[in-house]
Amino acid sequence: MTEFPEHVYVHVPLCVSKCGYCDFCSVVTSERLADTVVAALTVQASTLAPAGSCAHASTLYFGGGTPSVLGARLPRLVTAMRTVFGVAGEGAEVTVEANPDSMVPALAAALVPAGVTRVSLGVQSFDDSVLRVLGRPHDAGSAERAAGGVMATGALDLSIDLMCGVPGQDMRSWEESLVRAIDTGAAHVSVYPLTVEPGTPMDAQVLSGVLPAPDPDLAAEMMLTAERMLGAAGIVRYEVANFAVPGHESRHNSAYWTGRPYLAVGPAAHGMVAADDARLVGVSATAPAGAARLRYAYASDVQAWLDAPLAPPAEIEWLTADEAAREDAMLGLRLSAGIDPALASRAGVVGVLESLVGDGLLERADDRWRVTQRGWLLGNQVFGRVWAGE
Amino acid sequence: MTDPARIRNFSIIAHIDHGKSTLADRVLQLTHTIEDRDMVEQVLDSMDIERERGITIKSQAVRVLFTAADGIEYTFNLIDTPGHVDFTYEVSRSLAACEGVLLVVDAAQGVEAQTVANALMAMNANLEIIPVINKIDLPSADPERVRHEIEEALSIPADDAVLTSGKTGEGIREALQAVVDRVPAPIGDAGKPLKALIFDSYFDAYRGVVALIRVVDGSISAGTKIRMMATSTVTDVEEVGYRRPANVPVDELGVGEVGYLVTGLKDPSLVKVGDTVTLARHGSTEALPGYRDVKPMVYTGLFPIDGDQYPELRDALDRLRLNDPAIIYEPESSHALGFGFRCGFLGLLHMEIVKERLEREFDLDLLATAPSVEYRVTKTRGDVVTIHSPQDMPDAGSVDFMEEPYLKVTVLVPPEYVGAVMELTDGHRASFVNMQYLSNTTVDMHYEMPLSELIMDFFDQLKSRTKGYASLDYELIGYRRSELVKLDVLLAGKPVDALSFIVHRDKAYARGKMLTEKLREIIPRQMFEVPIQAAIGGRIIARETVRAMRKDVIAKCYGGDISRKRKLLEKQKKGKKRMKNLGTVEVPQEAFMAILKVDD
Ligand SMILES: Nc1nc2c(ncn2[C@@H]2O[C@H](COP(=O)(O)OP(=O)(O)OP(=O)(O)O)[C@@H](O)[C@H]2O)c(=O)[nH]1
Ligand code: SF4
Ligand SMILES: [Mg+2]
Numbered sequence: 001m002t003e004f005p006e007h008v009y010v011h012v013p014l015c016v017s018k019c020g021y022c023d024f025c026s027v028v029t030s031e032r033l034a035d036t037v038v039a040a041l042t043v044q045a046s047t048l049a050p051a052g053s054c055a056h057a058s059t060l061y062f063g064g065g066t067p068s069v070l071g072a073r074l075p076r077l078v079t080a081m082r083t084v085f086g087v088a089g090e091g092a093e094v095t096v097e098a099n100p101d102s103m104v105p106a107l108a109a110a111l112v113p114a115g116v117t118r119v120s121l122g123v124q125s126f127d128d129s130v131l132r133v134l135g136r137p138h139d140a141g142s143a144e145r146a147a148g149g150v151m152a153t154g155a156l157d158l159s160i161d162l163m164c165g166v167p168g169q170d171m172r173s174w175e176e177s178l179v180r181a182i183d184t185g186a187a188h189v190s191v192y193p194l195t196v197e198p199g200t201p202m203d204a205q206v207l208s209g210v211l212p213a214p215d216p217d218l219a220a221e222m223m224l225t226a227e228r229m230l231g232a233a234g235i236v237r238y239e240v241a242n243f244a245v246p247g248h249e250s251r252h253n254s255a256y257w258t259g260r261p262y263l264a265v266g267p268a269a270h271g272m273v274a275a276d277d278a279r280l281v282g283v284s285a286t287a288p289a290g291a292a293r294l295r296y297a298y299a300s301d302v303q304a305w306l307d308a309p310l311a312p313p314a315e316i317e318w319l320t321a322d323e324a325a326r327e328d329a330m331l332g333l334r335l336s337a338g339i340d341p342a343l344a345s346r347a348g349v350v351g352v353l354e355s356l357v358g359d360g361l362l363e364r365a366d367d368r369w370r371v372t373q374r375g376w377l378l379g380n381q382v383f384g385r386v387w388a389g390e
Numbered sequence: 391m392t393d394p395a396r397i398r399n400f401s402i403i404a405h406i407d408h409g410k411s412t413l414a415d416r417v418l419q420l421t422h423t424i425e426d427r428d429m430v431e432q433v434l435d436s437m438d439i440e441r442e443r444g445i446t447i448k449s450q451a452v453r454v455l456f457t458a459a460d461g462i463e464y465t466f467n468l469i470d471t472p473g474h475v476d477f478t479y480e481v482s483r484s485l486a487a488c489e490g491v492l493l494v495v496d497a498a499q500g501v502e503a504q505t506v507a508n509a510l511m512a513m514n515a516n517l518e519i520i521p522v523i524n525k526i527d528l529p530s531a532d533p534e535r536v537r538h539e540i541e542e543a544l545s546i547p548a549d550d551a552v553l554t555s556g557k558t559g560e561g562i563r564e565a566l567q568a569v570v571d572r573v574p575a576p577i578g579d580a581g582k583p584l585k586a587l588i589f590d591s592y593f594d595a596y597r598g599v600v601a602l603i604r605v606v607d608g609s610i611s612a613g614t615k616i617r618m619m620a621t622s623t624v625t626d627v628e629e630v631g632y633r634r635p636a637n638v639p640v641d642e643l644g645v646g647e648v649g650y651l652v653t654g655l656k657d658p659s660l661v662k663v664g665d666t667v668t669l670a671r672h673g674s675t676e677a678l679p680g681y682r683d684v685k686p687m688v689y690t691g692l693f694p695i696d697g698d699q700y701p702e703l704r705d706a707l708d709r710l711r712l713n714d715p716a717i718i719y720e721p722e723s724s725h726a727l728g729f730g731f732r733c734g735f736l737g738l739l740h741m742e743i744v745k746e747r748l749e750r751e752f753d754l755d756l757l758a759t760a761p762s763v764e765y766r767v768t769k770t771r772g773d774v775v776t777i778h779s780p781q782d783m784p785d786a787g788s789v790d791f792m793e794e795p796y797l798k799v800t801v802l803v804p805p806e807y808v809g810a811v812m813e814l815t816d817g818h819r820a821s822f823v824n825m826q827y828l829s830n831t832t833v834d835m836h837y838e839m840p841l842s843e844l845i846m847d848f849f850d851q852l853k854s855r856t857k858g859y860a861s862l863d864y865e866l867i868g869y870r871r872s873e874l875v876k877l878d879v880l881l882a883g884k885p886v887d888a889l890s891f892i893v894h895r896d897k898a899y900a901r902g903k904m905l906t907e908k909l910r911e912i913i914p915r916q917m918f919e920v921p922i923q924a925a926i927g928g929r930i931i932a933r934e935t936v937r938a939m940r941k942d943v944i945a946k947c948y949g950g951d952i953s954r955k956r957k958l959l960e961k962q963k964k965g966k967k968r969m970k971n972l973g974t975v976e977v978p979q980e981a982f983m984a985i986l987k988v989d990d
Contacts, residue, residue, distance in 0.1 A: 009949050063949045193943060220941035240943065256950045270951045295953050317953050331952065359917055380942040381917060384959040 004049075004280075005273060006058045007255040008085050010041060010077075011266030012067040013302045016101060020135030020205070023197040025268030026065035027302045037266075038073050040309040045084045045265045047310055048281065057085040057263075059093040059252035066122070068098035068107060075107075075114035081265075082115050093117050093251045095159075098146070101138040105149030112155045118250070119150045120159040120190070126180040127173040130166050133211065134194075135201070140180070147184035157248055159188035164226065165219025166194050167211045174222045175229065182233040187248035190241055191226045193219040220377050227376075240334045240371075240379050257335050259328040264313075267305035270297045275318060282312040291318035293327075322348065330386040333362075334379070338370030349386050356382055391609060391644035392465045394580075398573045399467045399604070399648055400520075401449075401484045403512060404494035405502035405861060406473030409524045411435055411446050412556035413494060413565075414470040420562050421454040421466075423634055434470045434635060439746055446472040447743055448713070449484040449590065451602060451648055453632040458570045466569065467632075467648040473504055475863060476737035479684045479716045482511055483663065486681070487589045487604035487648055490518035490573030492565060493546075497523045497531035497553075500832060501539040503802050503863035509544045518573045521551035522565055527558050535829060543828045576606075576646025584608035584616070585674045586643075586651075586667040593709040597628070598656045603667060604648045606678060611642040615670040616651075619677045623660040624670045628652040658708045663715040684716045685866065686734025688845050689778040690741055691722050691759035691888060692748070693730030695970065699754055700729045706752035707731060710744065717744055722779065726888045726972050727757060732778050735761075738845055738986070757970055759888040760985045763841045766793040766869050780890040783876045786927055793869035795841040798823075800863045805833050807856040814851055818843035819894065838867065842892070847986055877902050877931075879909070880923040881975045891985050901985070903932040908984040913977055915939035920975050 014029035014037060015022075027033070060081055067074055078094060081087070087094065095118040096111065103121060111119070125131050126140040150158045160181045164174055181189055194214050196203050205211040227237055235243045239257065242250065255262055263281065264271030273281055275291040283296060296313035299305040304314075319327060329347035332339035344350050353369050356362040361375035361382050375382050402410045411432035418424045424433060434450040435441055451469045458464055469484040471477075485491070491512045495505055512519050521540050523533045533553055540548040552568055554561035578585075590602040603610075610616065614627045631639040632649040643649045655661060664681035668674040694703050711717050718734035735741040741761065748754050767783070768774050770790045777783055799820065801811055808825070815822070820839030828834050844864065852860050875898050879889035889909075893901050902924030909922050913936050920936040969976040 011949060061949075193941065216939075216941045217937075223941065223943075256952065262950055264950075268949075270949055270953065272950065272952070297951070297953070315953070327952065327956070330956075376943075377940055378917065378942045380959060380962060383955075384963055387956055387959050388963055 004056070005261040005263045005271075006056065007252055007260060007262035008057050008060050008081070009252075009262055009264050009269055009271065010045070010060065010062045010081060011264070011269040012037065012041070012062055012064040012070060012077075013267050013305075014064065014069050015066045015137075016069055016099070017137045018135070019137075020133075020202040021194060021196060021200055023200050024065065025300050025302065029066075029069045034070055034073055036306060038070065038077050040306055041077065041266055042080050042084075044309040045081055048263060048265065049084050049086070057087045058091060059255065060085065060087050060095070061252040062094075062096040064097050066099045066102060067096045068102040071102065071107065072110065075110045075116075078111065078114040078116055085263075087115065095120055095250065095252055097122065099136075099138060100143040100146040103146040103149065105145075105152060108146075108149040108153050108156065112153050116156065118157040118159060118188075120161065120188075121146055121150065121186075122161045123147070123177075123181065124161060124163045125166065125169065125173070126177040127169065130163075130169045130173060130177075133166055133168050134163070144180070144184065147186065151185050157188065158184060158186040159190065159244075159250070160184060160186045161190045161192065162226070163192050163194050164222035165214040165216070167206070167214055171218070171221065171225065175225060178226060178229045182230065182235065187235070187245040188250065189226075189230055189235055189243045191223065191230075191243065192241055193223065223377060224373075236336075237376075238336050240376060254335070257331045259324070259331065264296070264298060267298055267302050268300035270295065271313075272296075282310075283316055284312065285316070288318055290320045292321035293319040293324040295319065326387055326389055330383045333369065333371055333382055333386060336370065338368040340368055344369055347386075347389075349389055352385050352389060356385060391642050392647055394578065394644070394646040395575045396462065397465050397467070397576055397646040398490070398569050399488045399576060399646065400490040400492060400569055400573050401469040401471050401481070401488050401512075402492045402494060403471050403481055403485075403508040404473050404524075405496070405499070405504040405508075406445065406475075408473065408494050408496040408499065408502075408505070409556045410473060410494050411470050413492070413522070413524060413554065413562070414450075414452075414468065416556055416559050416562045417454060417466075417468060417566065418452070420559070420566070421456050423452065423454045436635070437747075438750065439743060445474060446470060447474075447477060447480075448472070449480050450635060451484075451487070451590070451633055452635045453638075453648070454634075456566050456570070459567055464570055465647075466566070471508075473508075474739055475504055475507070476735075476740040478504070478507060478511070479736060481508055482515075483589050483681060485512060485515045485517060486587060488517060489576055490520065490569065492522045492569070493519050494522045494524045495536055495540060497526045497533050497536055498528045500532075500536045501543045501802065501828065502861035503800055504861065506543055506800070506802070507863045509546065519546055520565070520568050520572055521546055521548045522554055522561075523548075523551050524554045524556055526553050526560065527555040535831060539829050539832060543832075543834070578605070578645035579607045580609065580645045582607040583672060583674045584610050584614070584667065584669050585676075585678060586610060587678045587680070588618070588661065588663055588665050588667060590713070591661055591663055592713040593658055594652075597652050597654070599653045599658060599661045599712060601651045601653055601661055601667070602633075602648070603643070603651050605643050605645055607645065607674070608669070609642050609644040610651065610667070612639075616667050617670045617673055618661060618665045618667055620665040620680070621660055621662050623655065625653050625655055625660075628654040658712045661712065663712070681715075684736065686716070686718050686764075687737055687841060687866075688741060688761040688763060689732055689734050690761045691724060691727065691730050691779065692719075692733050692745065693724065693727040693757045693759070693888075695755040695757050695968070697728045702752065703731065703748070703754055703756070706748050706754060707733075710747060710751070714744065714747075716740065722781075724759075724781065724888050726886045727759070727970065734778065738849075755968075757979050757982060759982045760891050761845055762892060763795050763845065765874065765892060768792070780876050780892050781887050783892060786875075791871055792874045794872045794874060796838055796867050796870045797841050797844060797864040798867045799837040799839055799844070801835040801837070801852070801860055802828070802862075803833055803835065803856055803860040804831055807859060808833055808835065810855040811835060811852065811860060814848070814855055815839065818846065818848055840870075840872065840894075841866070842894075845986065875926050877905075878925045879905065880921075880925060881913075881972060881977070882918075882920050883923075884973055885925075886972055886977075888982060898926055899931055902926070905985055906932045906934040908987060909981055910934040910936055912981045912984055913975070916974075916976060918974065
């Protein structure tokens with residue numbers, strides 16, 4: 001074993017209801033289902049990292065779905081996972097995602113002793129009409145109360161998710177959401193343009209003309225506005241979609257962008273380990289010649305996963321060292337810090353990067369390759385060409 | 391070898407969708423050629439494209455054995471033919487192998503344009519015509535009216551028309567009995583040297599060129615040394631047999647028989663459809679009439695998206711031509727698209743099908759440029775050139791005048807849509823000739839119009855404006871002088887030769903404007919702004935702009951799902967690969983066909 005991954009993602013596939021644009025792995029929760037899910041997650045985690053093993057994870061991330069729908073089960077689950085993966089001490093970062101309707105002040109308070117350090121609140125908008133278009137189960141008022149509850153603990157970092165480019169959302173609504181997000185005292189804000197995924201109820205609404213399709217130009221303006229307003233409040237971009245008061249960046253998410261291995265627990269959860277460590281995550285197939293990295297994911301059908309939480313990953317993908325390097329270069333460019341020349345040449349993409357500089361999407365500064373303002377908006381062009389290596 | 395007196399060779403002909411292939415299904419079942427459990431709908435439509443589109447593209451010959459009322463077993467060779475106007479040539483070739491036809495007419499739709507056209511072909515070939523009124527199971531079936539229309543439009547007595555349903559099987563036996571009773575047995579001389587017509591052919595990856603033949607005189611068997619008269623190809627026959635529809639080898643094919651012949655030849659150019667097969671030594675000296683060469687109606691450039699595939703495209707065309715002798719091609723080069731072929735087709739559907747067959751059967755990725763017709767240019771010095779491509783258009787200064795092909799167009803339509811047809815033809819430079827009532831449900835309208843207008847979405851428009859009731863037939867009547875100009879298209883300031891087209895001066899401005907608008911919709915936003923201009927002789931007549939792309943980001947990266955992110959990027963890239971990169975601009979393939987969708 002090269003190194004036991006220091007980062008663990010735990011997927012809680014439950015929500016109070018399904019949002020219209022959602023194509024994430026989640027089902028509507030119930031008391032019984034919540035119990036079953038918690039039990040299955042715990043069982044799966046324990047087999048991944050047998051007690052007393054060398055596990056010393058430094059970040060734990062509970063995503064979803066909506067982990068906060070677990071209510072009082074959530075602090076227990078967190079505690080169990082911290083134990084299993086050896087998360088202890090000062091430096092650990094433990095994040096839970098939450099939705100405003102279930103992140104009641106009592107839950108926030110209970111998370112602190114369980115070792116949670118961050119709460120990522122799925123606010124999306126502080127405009128009720130936008131929330132209705134999205135089919136979110138909460139309103140702006142509950143978002144403010146939930147944020148208040150998290151801040152009141154005095155021990156949790158708050159992150160707020162916001163969405164732009166929502167049909168019917170105008171610039172004024174967007175600016176107001178940004179202001180109110182800043183006013184909560186959040187040290188971290190994520191900004192995502194809405195994508196209408198095929199097969200979602202929202203997709204059907206757009207196709208049938210009930211909803212207008214998102215306007216990409218307006219979404220671009222909104223992203224620029226976000227950068228400007230958040231920046232003015234001291235919340236600066238460190239990744240394509242993530243902004244933080246310096247020192248409050250998510251270390252867990254940063255691991256994704258810097259080629260650090262991470263483990264997955266739960267349905268549809270994705271992990272990445274060195275090819276040599278495949279056995280560690282239950283992949284018994286021998287790595288094909290030249291494989292350096294393994295990406296894997298568990299069954300994305302919640303029931304299928306619950307039926308066999310110890311089943312090996314349902315999807316696996318081997319990457320060669322070259323591919324892994326190109327992937328690292330591509331992911332590294334998501335960060336404001338960009339990538340260093342060593343990675344660029346290891347990935348064999350210096351030529352591509354130069355041509356991207358020519359297109360005004362990248363710049364070379366302080367001996368690093370970085371994405372420009374224009375490049376942030378046209379990220380796919382950058383990432384696509386770097387990954388393709390041409 | 392079968393006694394010619396017990397042979398009946400016939401084609402099933404009809405307007406598109408009147409039920410030929412379904413009728414053939416029932417014949418195959420009734421004669422136990424195909425057992426019920428192996429039956430699929432329209433079993434003779436064996437190509438994927440045919441099954442997907444639900445239409446017949448290729449004629450299919452199949453041998454069946456039918457026991458007639460007198461208890462005698464007859465050998466039928468039936469040929470299911472296509473009904474679409476673009477494939478008329480396919481029908482005419484099939485007719486040359488037959489003594490009779492079943493003329494199928496839909497009992498609800500009645501006589502339509504290709505009913506008339508195909509019936510006339512059968513008459514000209516002196517074939518026995520048995521009218522069959524089909525789909526009598528339909529609630530809207532009106533056999534009496536249809537009988538009347540057949541008599542009126544075709545002057546064929548229809549009181550003894552057979553009433554059938556390909557759906558229920560009703561009347562099929564009667565139709566086959568009528569074939570026995572009315573279609574003459576083939577006549578030929580078994581004592582004379584071999585004479586057989588090649589009416590179709592195809593390339594088999596293992597066996598090389600296989601010819602479908604109709605024996606007129608003499609006989610042929612494996613080992614026979616044969617000569618093909620037009621190409622002077624000499625070869626030893628590897629195998630003969632008949633189709634059922636799979637190939638069944640036999641020792642010998644004799645007078646009146648239809649079957650296949652494995653030539654053993656690997657070079658497609660050595661075998662020509664329409665040629666006469668005879669013995670290599672002491673053979674016949676007189677060739678069968680064969681087929682007249684077909685004249686393509688539309689021309690388009692076919693270019694491999696990957697320039698390296700040019701040689702493969704050439705081989706593919708050579709082989710496909712065996713199976714579709716109506717294709718014509720010559721090399722063409724384009725600044726924008728590189729090396730390809732200028733190809734002539736019988737119509738737009740034919741073009742589409744050929745492109746698709748080339749792509750599927752030969753694993754090519756092709757781009758087709760805007761279709762054009764054949765123009766005649768008389769130069770100021772008096773010499774005349776024909777051009778198939780806008781790129782070949784001489785300088786305006788050296789042109790005295792130009793001519794374009796004109797058609798006689800027949801539209802059959804219910805009376806209530808006469809106004810709609812008039813309106814449509816008005817917009818397409820058509821001149822009205824006359825009209826006549828075939829019955830109180832069908833009017834026969836005649837026009838003369840330029841072929842170039844017909845290929846401009848005319849057929850689709852006609853269908854949609856008449857709720858699908860109109861049917862259309864046309865034939866070339868010659869060339870007429872016309873005021874024509876070449877319209878160029880510039881993308882990001884650079885002329886794109888593959889997008890230019892020739893258009894009537896009066897329509898140039900409107901078409902140029904609509905084309906640029908259409909292109910703006912089709913060309914996706916790119917990293918930089920793309921101006922689209924239409925120009926005549928250097929003068930810009932229309933301009934649109936594709937604005938630069940502002941935003942291209944993938945939303946939330948969920949829980950470290952990097953694989954999905956990469957796959958999306960790969961998909962995006964694949965989409966781009968399907969596009970043609972013209973300098974700095976990525977152009978989707980359909981842009982080259984946009985001109986067809988521009989209608990005024
Ligand atoms: N109700 C009814 N439908 C029929 C009958 N015969 C054919 N059809 C339907 O009519 C459609 C066309 O039938 P085909 O047999 O493919 O017609 P075709 O004449 O071979 O068409 P092309 O080869 O494309 O010219 C199909 O949807 C058939 O199912 C019939 O006797 N009754
Ligand atoms: S809260 Fe998130 S995971 Fe749950 S339904 Fe809504 S979008 Fe999907
Ligand atoms: Mg058919």
